[in-house]
Amino acid sequence: MSTPRRVPPARRGALQWLAFALILLPGALLPAALGAAAGAALALLSLIVAGMLLAIAVS
């Protein structure tokens, strides 16, 4: 996992906003995906997990 000091500030800001989008945006679709297919819901949930991990890596 990279440390904050290794990420240039401009890129860190962009990555933080990407992590933010990954954490929150799939939430809008999750309940609908649940009704359609469990696989779709799991895929969206893994996006949120990826967002959380990215946040830990770049913050």
Add this chain to the structure above:
Amino acid sequence: MLLDWTLALAPLVLIVVLMVAIRWGAARAGPAGWLAVVAVAVLRFGAGLDILAWSQLRALLLSIDVLLIVWGAFLLYRVADEAGAIRTLGQALPHLTSDRGMQALLIGWAFASFLQGVGGFGVPVVVTAPILVGLGFPPLAAVLAPAVGHSWSVTYGSLASSFQALIAATGLPGEAMAADAALLLALAGLGAGLLVAQIACGWRGVLRLAPALLVMAAVMGATQYALATRGVWTIAGFGAGMAGLAVGLALARVYRGTDGAPGAPPKPAQVATALSGYAVLVALTLLVALTPLRGLLDRAAVQVPFPALATASGFVTPADDGPRLALMRHAGTILGAASLAAYLIYRRAGCYRPGAARRILAATARGVAPSSLAIASMVSMSVVMSYAGMTDLLAQGLARGAGGLFPFVAPWIGALGAFITGSNTNSNLLFALLQRRTAELLGVSVTWILAAQTAGGAVGSVVSPTKVVVGVGSADHAVEEHTVMRHLLVYTGALIAALGLAAAAALAVGAR
């Protein structure tokens, strides 16, 4: 039972360890806490995919509700700061009095509270500590005075983002909680002023300044109470700071002192221009709150009904209408409009250098990114804990453990959350629902316990390591962090203990 309780507590302990021992920021510790909560919720508490899915939709709505205000408040602050408005106000104040105690009250208490009202994010200490050092205060006093002085203003400060978090986390209407929170914070305001006077000139100075102190505390507390209980809590902290400055200016004529401040004061027209950006915010807030425009704008709202959900362990969360996001009349939207209007006013007055708009937007995007991540992850964490029954279990344990002493404990929980996360907002997101459930189990007033939570969180936030580091940096590192921390722990500890006593007294006399 004990194992479940310990596991439910583990993610919160993890956040404490990550932030205090390993010194992670909230934007890193929050996501780590969410991952831990999801693991415990799924593996031990029987939370299924449906709970995780609906939790995340709820977290999205609650996060946006809080973040709109955080983003708007930061943007307005940048608009004013880029125009030199904050600097102008800071230059004007020292010329009003050379009385050391009155200077501390005006700058370290009223002005710091005003800055918390309009900005927050550590701004009160960053702006006022160098002014106090410039006036000859020792660096330790220059950092301590505004740090303690603005603490009472944190909940309704930053355009009430912490209070909005309290609403979002508990699902209770703001109108139901505003009065008790404002009363308890008014008491904290008096305590903060008293401590500022003590820091500046000792207990003898407190006695000498007592009349000014009491008048300013009464005016600020009453203004905050009046605004918060009339539904315009976004400007309650800011309005209280303004009222404190206004009455402080009048009192400065009495406590004038003998020496003049160095340099020429800014012209009245410059001060008026500096304040104009905030005047727009007041006008827009009142326009939306008190006219038929409110009903019109209220129609544009987002609301999703949530179904009843059950864990495999049998914990059931009943169906509800879900949080309602009235986007057009949202305080964050009003802040955005006020920021645009303020920008146009300052630009017309020639306050900006070329490229100001780009700098304002870039600084805002950069500045709010970490807090946005922290808020999104902590809201997500709090919602999963609630749906999985973990919050309920923790509340049952607290109710059994603390029992009748819970009112004394409540502000310390709020303070601990803020100390760990560096934010009254995050503390409310983490612990407000837990406090609500515990109060319900014990059969005591929920609104007083939540007032104790947020007031404790407000005071506790100023002693968080991140804010102390920022404060010491603003005094050019002329004082050491551990020294500031040690003194702040004593001052804020006294304030939090007083809050616990006040909450217990309010409950004992059956208030509400």
